[in-house]
Amino acid sequence: MSKSKIERLFDQGEFVVSCEIGPPKSTDAEVIREYARMLKNHVDAANLTDCQTAIVRISSIASAWHCLEEGLEPIIQMTCRDRNRIAMQSDLLGAYSMGIRNILCLSGDHQKFGNHPTAKNVHDLDSMQLVNMVKRMKDEEEFCCGEKFKNHAPKDFFVGAVANPFADPFEWRVARLEKKIAAGARFIQTQCIFDTDRFVKFMDMVKERGLHKKCKIMAGVTPIKALGAAKYMKNNVAGITVPDELITRLEAANKAGGKDAVREEGIQICIEQIKMFKEIEGVAGVHIMAIAWEELVPRLVEESGLYPRPALKE
Amino acid sequence: MIIAEQKPMETIEEFIKDYKKVLFLGCAGCVTVCLAGGEKETDLLATSLRMKRELEGNPLETVTYTATRQCDPEYVDGIANYVEDVDCVVSLACGVGVQFVAEKYRNKIVFPALNTKFAGGTVEHGVWEERCGLCGDCILHKTGGICPIIRCSKSILNGPCGGSQDGVCEISKDVPCAWHLIVEHMKELGRLDMLMEVQPPKDWSTSRDGGPRKVVREDVKIDE
Numbered sequence: 001m002s003k004s005k006i007e008r009l010f011d012q013g014e015f016v017v018s019c020e021i022g023p024p025k026s027t028d029a030e031v032i033r034e035y036a037r038m039l040k041n042h043v044d045a046a047n048l049t050d051c052q053t054a055i056v057r058i059s060s061i062a063s064a065w066h067c068l069e070e071g072l073e074p075i076i077q078m079t080c081r082d083r084n085r086i087a088m089q090s091d092l093l094g095a096y097s098m099g100i101r102n103i104l105c106l107s108g109d110h111q112k113f114g115n116h117p118t119a120k121n122v123h124d125l126d127s128m129q130l131v132n133m134v135k136r137m138k139d140e141e142e143f144c145c146g147e148k149f150k151n152h153a154p155k156d157f158f159v160g161a162v163a164n165p166f167a168d169p170f171e172w173r174v175a176r177l178e179k180k181i182a183a184g185a186r187f188i189q190t191q192c193i194f195d196t197d198r199f200v201k202f203m204d205m206v207k208e209r210g211l212h213k214k215c216k217i218m219a220g221v222t223p224i225k226a227l228g229a230a231k232y233m234k235n236n237v238a239g240i241t242v243p244d245e246l247i248t249r250l251e252a253a254n255k256a257g258g259k260d261a262v263r264e265e266g267i268q269i270c271i272e273q274i275k276m277f278k279e280i281e282g283v284a285g286v287h288i289m290a291i292a293w294e295e296l297v298p299r300l301v302e303e304s305g306l307y308p309r310p311a312l313k314e
Numbered sequence: 315m316i317i318a319e320q321k322p323m324e325t326i327e328e329f330i331k332d333y334k335k336v337l338f339l340g341c342a343g344c345v346t347v348c349l350a351g352g353e354k355e356t357d358l359l360a361t362s363l364r365m366k367r368e369l370e371g372n373p374l375e376t377v378t379y380t381a382t383r384q385c386d387p388e389y390v391d392g393i394a395n396y397v398e399d400v401d402c403v404v405s406l407a408c409g410v411g412v413q414f415v416a417e418k419y420r421n422k423i424v425f426p427a428l429n430t431k432f433a434g435g436t437v438e439h440g441v442w443e444e445r446c447g448l449c450g451d452c453i454l455h456k457t458g459g460i461c462p463i464i465r466c467s468k469s470i471l472n473g474p475c476g477g478s479q480d481g482v483c484e485i486s487k488d489v490p491c492a493w494h495l496i497v498e499h500m501k502e503l504g505r506l507d508m509l510m511e512v513q514p515p516k517d518w519s520t521s522r523d524g525g526p527r528k529v530v531r532e533d534v535k536i537d538e
Contacts, residue, residue: 168474
């Protein structure tokens with residue numbers, strides 16, 4: 001089995017595009033397969049979320065397998081919320097055996113926000129430790145306990161992590177990114193960026209420390225669908241900041257043409273952002289989180305000038 | 315100390331509805347300090363239930379006593395004459411005290427009057443906060459004296475996660491982000507460098523790992 005496609009594209013110096021697919025709250029794999037068919041020519045890989053917002057859905061690994069079958073490269077998300085280090089490693093071995101190469105390590109939304117708020121969470125490892133565990137499995141060919149693989153270590157895992165430039169304390173965010181890279185993260189996807197000024201400031205600090213040369217940073221974008229959603233995110237979602245200018249633009253659109261105009265304005269803002277991020281030194285790709293709006297992704301990719309996607313060189 | 319709070323009166327009333335003579339057993343330890351199961355609370359609970367039962371025409375005879383500590387056999391042994399004489403016991407101790415009493419007096423059912431909550435302290439009169447996760451392997455020297463195991467909602471050892479904003483945890487605006495506090499405190503101490511070390515996976519074997527823990531001090535044991 002070979003290295004991941006996105007790892008090779010990064011090595012080729014391409015600006016990589018990924019998106020997110022939210023698995024269904026049922027056994028209906030056709031939902032994932034349909035998205036995979038729809039997206040596979042427009043993105044280089046897709047994240048399969050791991051029970052996002054702590055809601056039970058088809059597992060990220062099973063979802064990833066459906067994507068692979070449809071010819072779309074998967075990035076499995078793995079959270080620390082639901083499993084201990086034994087279950088995590090077991091799942092990682094299983095994922096690798098199916099041909100899954102990309103893993104994004106994260107702590108996971110608190111169960112309080114999901115459909116089982118009375119569940120017991122695990123958090124045996126934190127996301128940093130998960131990154132490091134996968135790195136050791138692939139590079140040192142050993143399990144978390146130090147025991148060596150006798151054979152078939154998951155040598156070609158491509159380990160990713162997340163960074164949130166909009167959480168606090170702000171200055172510490174870059175330090176934490178540096179720690180994640182030291183722990184073994186090779187690519188980073190950021191939280192959705194609406195506050196571009198703060199993101200630029202974050203990237204300046206990243207470049208000061210030379211971190212962009214040590215790992216691939218993908219800027220996270222989310223197209224805003226409705227004025228209410230923007231306001232909700234501004235006021236209620238921890239770790240996301242929505243600047244006033246953006247709300248003003250959407251309000252103007254709402255006044256001029258109502259809901260449809262807001263949607264269109266949201267799309268245009270997203271396209272502007274993608275084009276802007278592509279020009280920022282140190283940004284190696286873009287990660288599109290079109291939450292419950294996956295069908296928009298091809299248009300975003302095309303209109304931001306990122307289509308067609310590059311081919312792998314030999 | 316161990317922080318506990320009383321179960322709803324209706325729950326305790328339901329526990330003892332079929333009993334005529336009940337011992338209400340307070341504890342002068344932690345639960346006295348957190349105003350949940352001391353002498354005052356014990357008397358109040360017994361009196362309230364007695365009056366209620368009186369009004370319902372199902373009289374209840376109550377006996378009250380507050381042990382020095384219910385988590386210590388020495389003091390549990392000393393209440394034999396109170397227990398002997400009643401139909402059941404309502405213990406206002408923490409979960410440890412309830413177990414010690416139930417273990418000693420096997421022919422009497424012991425009802426817990428409290429919910430045992432956590433290891434914490436008084437932050438203001440009437441407010442107690444959890445401060446220790448009892449994990450058995452203290453790392454407070456690495457984190458500015460702030461415990462991320464229990465005070466971070468995800469027990470992150472390399473925090474803060476992406477849900478920290480304005481110093482507040484994503485789970486509630488009333489919960490300070492432990493890692494925000496840690497970073498700020500280490501900054502004050504001029505020791506942010508200490509936070510750059512990647513903390514390895516924690517050894518949870520000293521924590522609740524599937525069996526009860528035990529501390530043995532050979533030097534103070536008394537050989538029979």
